Amino acid sequence: MACIEARELRKSFGSTIALDGVDLRVEEGRILGIIGPNGAGKTTALNAMLGLTAYEGELRVLGRDPWSERDQLMRDVCFIADVAVLPRWSRVSQLLDYIVGVHPRFDRAKAEGFLAKTAIQCASKVRELSKGMVTQLHLALVMAIDARLLVLDEPTLGLDILYRKQFYDSLLNDYFDRNRTIVVATHQVDEIEHVLTEVVFIDRGRIVFNRSMEEVESRYLEVMVHPEKAAAARALKPMQERTVFGGSILLFEGLDRQQLAALGDVRTPSITDLFVAVMGCQVGQAQGAGR
């Protein structure tokens, strides 16, 4: 069964179209990264999946309609919608008490185990914790819930690099297994790149790129072209060309590694470079359509 299944998902705020017909299918046990520029509709898409916003179109998360069944859905889904949404007035122990009280799948001992590895005290109030510690706390709470789907929307925004690295490390080491699905939306692509199994680029409410990481690795190649072979390389119609110190790098889709090796050093592009290339094509198309 697909964990998330969306068909023709649409949502507009007044005259602004946030989602313009999104089709998405996420199987169980995957880690999906949703990447897009500001205002592309990432948060709206996630909010629709979490039952936080109404939408048009068809959407099923773990077989349920999120908008009408949010409370039942939240037994199997947990999310960190944003940094620092934990109530600032509460004590850490009160949060633990409350979740034990309302969540059938919350394991208090596990949460306390995660917290013991941090500097967070159970008697502290959330307002006394630093931003990084609040995120650690939220992650500890979420990881102690035996959920089938975890949704993260910019969970590490504004944190320093140590916290960010730690966040994804513990997520991967202490939480993820093949029964769980994780969906992450973020700008900080390079930190999650090695974690993902699928990647989706979203732009102006549409999905413009949807591939598994294996496909990315086999389909997309980047060549640091020798200057004398630049013309030959350009003839192969690269998706993108960029100049770096000492040469140019061309990004190709669907070409043979052997063929490209003759032109220069071949490697798999980073998701960031791929994102820039795909978005560049999008802008080109939009301008072409505009004319």
Next chain:
Amino acid sequence: MSTPLNAVSESFQAQSVAPAAFPATRALYWSVRRELWENRSIYIAPLAVAAVALFAFSISAIAGIWEKALKLDPAQASEAVAQPYDITAGLMMLTCIVVSVFYCLEALHSERRDRSILFWKSLPVSDLTTVLAKVSIPLVVLPLVTFAITVAMQWIMLLLSSLILLGSDQSVAALWTKLSFFRMSMLLLYHLLTAHALWPLPVYCWLLLVSGWARRATFLWAALPLVAIGGVELIVFRTWHFAALVGSRLIGAAPAFAPMPGDGFPSGPMTHITAGTFLSSPGLWIGLVVAAAFLAAAVRLRRYQAPI
């Protein structure tokens, strides 16, 4: 670091042990507790007022108000003896109203303002449960808290005055026989649950609804429509019915309610109407229907609400 295989078997075990769902009352209970954690004024404000009232009472007791009261003829004496108890109880009820009003104006607003609504909504608690937990504060929790603190305060007052009477060589027995303490407490509880919970419920539910809807200045948005309706009525019909209606709901001096017209302050727990009259008054039931409509709207609204 656990291997994936271990993690799979762990999670499988956890799933087979954990119940699929808790009974709905459990989520309601914990949601009420979280309101008490967040809004400590629910019990701190009545406690503070009780402390001030006790202080004032002890001054007056030392000044000797009892001497005159106990020498009156029996009918007048019991009224005069009960008077300070009525006044302090009235003060506590006023506190109950003030705390309820401010609680309701914040209830669905603060979670949006501090963005914590995103956290609350990530847990398997329905909007209905959350809103019911919030309305239970003015409907059940605050009347009971006010009752408990008032009775405790009146016990201390009684002991205090007994001590003073003992010291001044007067009859303590006269005080205890003239003051029917148990009856007074029961009437107080009845009065709190009817006049301060069920009767003003439409006003509290209106405030809750506004707190879930307004982006800022909840008090303004709650009060302006009432002022506008009252103002239009006054200009067009030269009457005060709407203002009187809202006022009576909040302060509790409805015509069907207060035996003496014009007695705006519900301080005489001895003289209140019977449960039968109260429960059969159409005003009560109309009010409850209106309250239910406001609540239903608040539940629906919370589904759509995002942080401000």
